[in-house]
């Protein structure tokens with residue numbers, strides 16, 4: 001895993017969430033300040049909002065797309081920059097090289113959640129980031145039947161984490177899970193290649209469909225940071241977010257529930273395609289049809305035939321207003 005990441009060393013955890021926690025926690029102390037991208041992975045955000053404040057560690061969330069925002073949010077006591085590029089809902093990117101360079105001038109440690117790309121499609125360590133994390137639960141496992149997380153960095157950084165948080169929070173991986181991850185790793189490039197091809201077919205179908213207002217995908221020309229995506233990522237696949245034209249929550253639910261083969265679930269990276277509407281996590285009275293994000297429907301494209309997926313999406317659209 002370290003070789004894939006282009007790093008000196010790495011640690012494998014029993015989940016991605018554990019890798020995030022240990023990597024961040026080992027690098028902050030009471031009184032420190034963190035700058036994080038807006039809306040990072042749920043349990044990263046919970047750590048920033050609920051756990052770290054108990055130790056007098058505060059976090060400022062920023063729109064990480066612009067380097068100036070990082071500069072402006074940095075305080076004298078800022079010790080860590082937290083990146084997630086792309087984000088797994090709207091795929092917002094950070095200019096990774098620039099953020100890493102800025103951090104170096106200020107002696108700030110950098111951490112990135114690289115789960116969407118995996119090191120096959122993006123190598124943050126080579127761009128100057130100190131710690132690159134990916135959940136192995138998703139693309140590395142590849143079959144939705146095991147959990148794991150990988151954290152890569154310098155020998156000194158990995159030793160520091162091993163000697164402190166790693167065993168303390170009980171995050172060593174179980175042998176059978178590790179065995180499944182090893183097996184998944186052997187087909188990772190082949191699966192990503194296949195998912196990339198299928199994603200293009202599905203994207204083309206969604207973009208021309210009259211029920212769909214727009215599709216968000218980092219390698220689509222309409223993506224606001226398309227140029228940056230092409231620069232720092234070798235590929236994009238699997239996850240895309242569509243916004244349906246309907247403003248009604250019931251219609252979004254009807255569409256998702258109308259899918260016959262694509263199941264509703266939060267995860268991704270496995271063999272089977274999945275869908276999850278943002279509104280599933282929003283209490284019904286709080287649903288705001290004017291808020292674009294509330295209408296997001298995230299699709300994960302798995303290993304099925306493109307025609308099979310397109311037919312399923314098509315029949316579900318037919319019954320959607």
Ligand SMILES: *Cc1c(COP(=O)(O)O)cnc(C)c1O
Pocket residue numbers: 015016017018041088113115116135136137138147148149
């Ligand atoms: C799923 C996920 C994680 C956490 O992974 P687990 O292995 O499930 O703990 C972290 N970041 C992103 C972007 C994810 O999608």
